[in-house]
Amino acid sequence: MRGEDVKKILRDKGFVMSEIASIIGKSPQNLDGQLKSDDVRSGLLESIAKSVGYGMDLFYQELKQTSENDIPILFENNYLKQLIEQQKYTMETQKKLIASLERNIADLELQLQLKENEEYNLKKEAAHQDDSADYAVAK
Numbered sequence: 001m002r003g004e005d006v007k008k009i010l011r012d013k014g015f016v017m018s019e020i021a022s023i024i025g026k027s028p029q030n031l032d033g034q035l036k037s038d039d040v041r042s043g044l045l046e047s048i049a050k051s052v053g054y055g056m057d058l059f060y061q062e063l064k065q066t067s068e069n070d071i072p073i074l075f076e077n078n079y080l081k082q083l084i085e086q087q088k089y090t091m092e093t094q095k096k097l098i099a100s101l102e103r104n105i106a107d108l109e110l111q112l113q114l115k116e117n118e119e120y121n122l123k124k125e126a127a128h129q130d131d132s133a134d135y136a137v138a139k
Contacts, residue, residue, distance in 0.1 A: 001039070001040050001045065001059055001060075002037075002038050002039070002040070003034070003035030003036050003037050003038070003040050004035075005059075006035055006040055006045065006048070006059060007035055009058065009059055010048070010052070013052070013058075015052050017031060017032065020048055020051050020052060023051040023052075024047045024048060024051050042056075045059055
């Protein structure tokens with residue numbers, strides 16, 4: 001994107017170049033120099049867009065209408081982006097489910113250990129009572 005186009009878009013939206021320069025940590029002269037280019041770096045465009053609270057679409061809304069040849073590609077890209085977002089959501093949900101199941105397993109293992117200890121203590125107590133009964137009978 002041409003620097004002059006970037007400046008026009010920003011001016012049309014009411015932004016002041018010196019304020020943007022200050023926000024992104026450049027001098028107004030430095031920013032103006034970088035915007036004299038016929039092909040402004042995407043990193044600079046991204047910094048500028050973020051500084052004014054927009055995404056990169058700020059600079060591309062004003063471009064010429066999309067040609068008919070580009071429309072299928074845009075639909076495909078949008079579809080792929082949606083699939084990626086769905087996959088990310090599914091993966092996050094699965095991670096949460098796995099974490100929950102791991103906590104449940106740990107809880108069940110603890111409960112099992114407690115039951116085994118309780119059973120051991122009951123058997124030990126029963127054996128002790130049997131020994132006491134045998135001792136009493138022997139007297």
